[in-house]
Amino acid sequence: MKAVLCSRNPHKARELERLLPGWTIESLERDDYPPETGATYYENAALKAAFGREHEQGWVLAEDSGIEVAALGGRPGVLSARYAPEGAPAVAKLLGELEGVAERGARYVSELVLLSPEGRELRGTGKLEGRIAYEPAGTEGFGYDPIFVPDGEERTVAELGDRWKAENSHRARAARALVRALPPR
Ligand code: IMP
Numbered sequence: 001m002k003a004v005l006c007s008r009n010p011h012k013a014r015e016l017e018r019l020l021p022g023w024t025i026e027s028l029e030r031d032d033y034p035p036e037t038g039a040t041y042y043e044n045a046a047l048k049a050a051f052g053r054e055h056e057q058g059w060v061l062a063e064d065s066g067i068e069v070a071a072l073g074g075r076p077g078v079l080s081a082r083y084a085p086e087g088a089p090a091v092a093k094l095l096g097e098l099e100g101v102a103e104r105g106a107r108y109v110s111e112l113v114l115l116s117p118e119g120r121e122l123r124g125t126g127k128l129e130g131r132i133a134y135e136p137a138g139t140e141g142f143g144y145d146p147i148f149v150p151d152g153e154e155r156t157v158a159e160l161g162d163r164w165k166a167e168n169s170h171r172a173r174a175a176r177a178l179v180r181a182l183p184p185r
Pocket of ligand 1: 009036063064065066067080082108141142143144145169171177
């Protein structure tokens with residue numbers, strides 16, 4: 001089975017391919033994706049999927065995700081991708097906003113939308129609770145992973161690594177929910 005992922009983020013295609021056994025995931029490489037104007041992760045994922053449907057006849061997969069920081073009232077949330085450019089600047093900005101803040105609770109959220117060739121919509125949601133570290137650590141993963149410590153762990157997601165992520169991440173949980181929603185093959 002092959003699905004086209006409506007994302008320019010190569011990390012997501014790699015993660016999702018590991019998470020959806022039996023599926024090949026190819027990124028839809030376009031530079032004219034619509035702006036993510038939805039009020040929810042689901043709305044943004046559905047927007048990306050609808051855009052993908054305009055270019056692909058087969059299975060179309062879309063994902064929207066974000067990080068919600070309790071001390072920031074849930075920000076950046078659905079606006080995570082626009083909080084700062086990918087990588088170090090976003091991490092530095094978030095650490096700066098939390099300087100001197102003891103309440104470090106946060107969660108990752110992932111929402112997946114899969115469109116069948118016939119136009120049926122399947123969904124999967126996943127969350128990962130944790131806290132924001134005081135300084136970055138680790139080299140795997142992407143985005144906020146060097147400063148996100150999951151509940152029950154002492155290390156960041158970037159230290160725990162891709163294998164840990166494939167089992168436990170918000171995206172892994174969303175993918176498992178999506179697989180449960182798939183019709184039997
Ligand atoms: P989008 O879903 O492509 O719109 O972007 C989601 C934003 O949340 C990006 O800026 C990512 O950095 C962040 N994000 C989502 N999932 C993860 C993750 O697994 N690790 C680190 N950052 C993530």
